[in-house]
Amino acid sequence: MSARVPRVLAIAGTDPTGGAGQHADLKSIAAMGGYGMSAVTALVAQNTEGVRSVHVPPADFLTAQLDAVSDDVEIDAVKIGMLGSVPVIEAVAGWLGRHRPPVVVLDPVMVATSGGRLLEPDAEDALRAVLGLADLVTPNLQELAVLAGDALASSWEEALAQGHRVAREHGTLVLVKGGHLAGDRTPDALVGPESPEPLVAFDGARVPTDNSHGTGCSLSSALATLQVRHGDWARSLRIARGWLRGALERSAELEVGHGSGPVHHFHHVQEALETWGTVPERFSDELWEVSAPVRREIEELEFVRRLGDGGLEPERFLAYLDQDLQYLDGYSRALAALAARAPAEEARSFFAAGAVSCTETEAQLHRARLRHAGLEGAGAPAGEVTRRYTTFLLAATAAEPYPVGLAAVLPCYWVYADVGRHLQELARRSDAAAHPYADWLATYADEGFQEATRTARRLLDQAARDAGPAVRERMREVFLEACALERDFFAAPAAASRLPGVVAIEYS
Ligand SMILES: Nc1ncnc2c1ncn2[C@@H]1O[C@H](COP(=O)(O)OP(=O)(O)O)[C@@H](O)[C@H]1O
Ligand SMILES: Cc1ncc(COP(=O)(O)O)c(N)n1
Incomplete structure (x- = not known):
C-alpha cells in the first residue's frame, strides 16, 4: 500500500x-x-x-x-x-x-x-x-x-x-x-x-x-x-x-x-466539518485566554517584580534556583514519560530532547550559579510547591491521555517564556546600573527556548484537533492547574527560605 x-x-x-x-x-x-x-x-x-x-x-x-x-x-x-x-x-x-x-x-x-x-x-x-x-x-x-x-x-x-x-x-x-x-x-x-x-x-x-x-x-x-x-x-x-x-x-x-x-x-x-467547527483554530489560543488571570497574578508577584527590577535579595534568588533545580529533575522525567507516549516521531523526538536538555543544559547552568555562590546544587529539601508541581506533572504525563500530559507540560514552556519577556521589559525599565540578574534573564528570551515553546504549542494544537471533546475539556483543566502551579512556584520564594550555608532563608 x-x-x-x-x-x-x-x-x-x-x-x-x-x-x-x-x-x-x-x-x-x-x-x-x-x-x-x-x-x-x-x-x-x-x-x-x-x-x-x-x-x-x-x-x-x-x-x-x-x-x-x-x-x-x-x-x-x-x-x-x-x-x-x-x-x-x-x-x-x-x-x-x-x-x-x-x-x-x-x-x-x-x-x-x-x-x-x-x-x-x-x-x-x-x-x-x-x-x-x-x-x-x-x-x-x-x-x-x-x-x-x-x-x-x-x-x-x-x-x-x-x-x-x-x-x-x-x-x-x-x-x-x-x-x-x-x-x-x-x-x-x-x-x-x-x-x-x-x-x-x-x-x-x-x-x-x-x-x-x-x-x-x-x-x-x-x-x-x-x-x-x-x-x-x-x-x-x-x-x-x-x-x-x-x-x-x-x-x-x-x-x-x-x-x-x-x-x-x-x-x-x-x-468532520461539524467537529472542526467546535474546535477553535488553535486550541492553545483558547487556553491562553482562560489562563490570563493567573498570568496577571504571576506578573504582580513581589518576587517577579523584584527579580525584574533587580532588587531581589540574592538569597531569595538562590533559594529559587535551588528549588528550580529540583523541579527540573521532575520536569525532565515528565518530558521523558510524554515522549514515550507521543503518537508520532516529531513529538517523541522533541520531548525526549527536552528531557535531555533539562538535565544536561539547564540543570548544569543552575548548578554552576549555585556553586558560584558557594553552594552545592539542591541543598534544601524539595519544597511543598516543588513536590506538588512535579507530582502533578508525572501523574499527568504517565497516567492521563497524551494530549492531557502535553497540556500539563506546556505552561512551563509558555508561561515561562511569557514571564521572561515581561521580566526583560522590567529590567530594561529599571535604573539599576548593573542588573544583578541580567544574564540570567537573557536565557528566558533565548531564541532556542522561544522556538521550543512554539513547537510545544503546535504539538498541543495538533493533539487537540485529534482529541474528542472530553479530552479537550481535561486538557483545559490540566493546563489551568499547571498555570496555577507556575504561579505558586514563583510565589514560594517570597517566603523566607533556608539553604544550607545561607543564613535566614527559608523556602516554603
Ligand atoms: N440506487 C442505487 N443504490 C445503490 N447503488 C446504486 C444505485 N444506483 C447505482 N448504484 C451503484 O452505482 C454504481 C454505478 O452503477 P450504474 O448506475 O449501473 O452505472 P452508470 O452510472 O454508469 O449508469 C454501481 O456500483 C451501482 O451498483
Ligand atoms: C460528460 C459526461 N460524462 C459521463 C456522463 C455519464 O453520467 P452517468 O454516470 O450519469 O451515466 C455524463 N452525463 N456526462
Whole structure:
C-alpha cells in the first residue's frame, strides 16, 4: 500500500452542473484521498434533466492537454470517461501508448443516465478496439450489451456472462454493474478473462433515490484512486461501494437540479466539518485566554517584580534556583514519560530532547550559579510547591491521555517564556546600573527556548484537533492547574527560605 497521495488524471467530458463527467471525477478522486487532474475530451451542455449539446474540440488539442500533464507530472492512474468520437479515441489511445500509467480504468460512456447520447454511433467499434488498453472496464448494463454485441441482459447471470465475454475478448477485467437492473438489489461483480465465475461479487439493497446522475463516473474514478493505494481491485471496490452508497443516501441534501440529481461526494467530510467547527483554530489560543488571570497574578508577584527590577535579595534568588533545580529533575522525567507516549516521531523526538536538555543544559547552568555562590546544587529539601508541581506533572504525563500530559507540560514552556519577556521589559525599565540578574534573564528570551515553546504549542494544537471533546475539556483543566502551579512556584520564594550555608532563608 502506498501512503502517497495518488495523482489521478481524468480524461473525460464536462458537466456544468457538476454531477457527472470530469467534475464528478475530480470530486471522487479527492474524496478518496487522491490529487485529481483532468483533460477535457468534450464540452457538454447538460444538466440533471438532459444533454442539450456537445462540442468536441479538435483531437490535437486533447493531445496537447494530455502531453502538458504527462510532460510535467508523474501520473499514478488514469480514468477515461466520455470519449465521444473516433478522433478523440485515437488521440487517447496514441497518448496511452506513449505514457501508460500503472493504473488505467475505462468507463465506456455511451449514453447519459438522463438519456442523451455521449458517443457517436460510428465510434462504438473504435471504443471496443481500445478496451484492451485498460486494466479495468466499467460499463453499465446498456454499455455492456453494446460491447458484448448482444441484447440488454435481462438477468444478473446474463450480465455476468456478457462481462466474461468482453473480458476474454479484450484481456481485461470487467466490472459488471447492477445499477440498471430491475428490482431492489444493486449487485456489482469483477469478472476476469479466465473464468465466468466473478473474482469477487458484492450485493446490496438499492438506495431509494433518483439521484444517480454521475454514479458511473464517480465509481470508476474512485476505483482508479483506491487501486493506486491498495493494489487490490476487490478491496478498492469494497471501499468505493461503501462510500458511493453513503453518497447516494445523502444525495438529497444537495438539492441540485430538477432531474436525476448528483450524489454527495463529500458526505463523509460533513461530520468532520461539524467537529472542526467546535474546535477553535488553535486550541492553545483558547487556553491562553482562560489562563490570563493567573498570568496577571504571576506578573504582580513581589518576587517577579523584584527579580525584574533587580532588587531581589540574592538569597531569595538562590533559594529559587535551588528549588528550580529540583523541579527540573521532575520536569525532565515528565518530558521523558510524554515522549514515550507521543503518537508520532516529531513529538517523541522533541520531548525526549527536552528531557535531555533539562538535565544536561539547564540543570548544569543552575548548578554552576549555585556553586558560584558557594553552594552545592539542591541543598534544601524539595519544597511543598516543588513536590506538588512535579507530582502533578508525572501523574499527568504517565497516567492521563497524551494530549492531557502535553497540556500539563506546556505552561512551563509558555508561561515561562511569557514571564521572561515581561521580566526583560522590567529590567530594561529599571535604573539599576548593573542588573544583578541580567544574564540570567537573557536565557528566558533565548531564541532556542522561544522556538521550543512554539513547537510545544503546535504539538498541543495538533493533539487537540485529534482529541474528542472530553479530552479537550481535561486538557483545559490540566493546563489551568499547571498555570496555577507556575504561579505558586514563583510565589514560594517570597517566603523566607533556608539553604544550607545561607543564613535566614527559608523556602516554603
Ligand atoms: N440506487 C442505487 N443504490 C445503490 N447503488 C446504486 C444505485 N444506483 C447505482 N448504484 C451503484 O452505482 C454504481 C454505478 O452503477 P450504474 O448506475 O449501473 O452505472 P452508470 O452510472 O454508469 O449508469 C454501481 O456500483 C451501482 O451498483
Ligand atoms: C460528460 C459526461 N460524462 C459521463 C456522463 C455519464 O453520467 P452517468 O454516470 O450519469 O451515466 C455524463 N452525463 N456526462
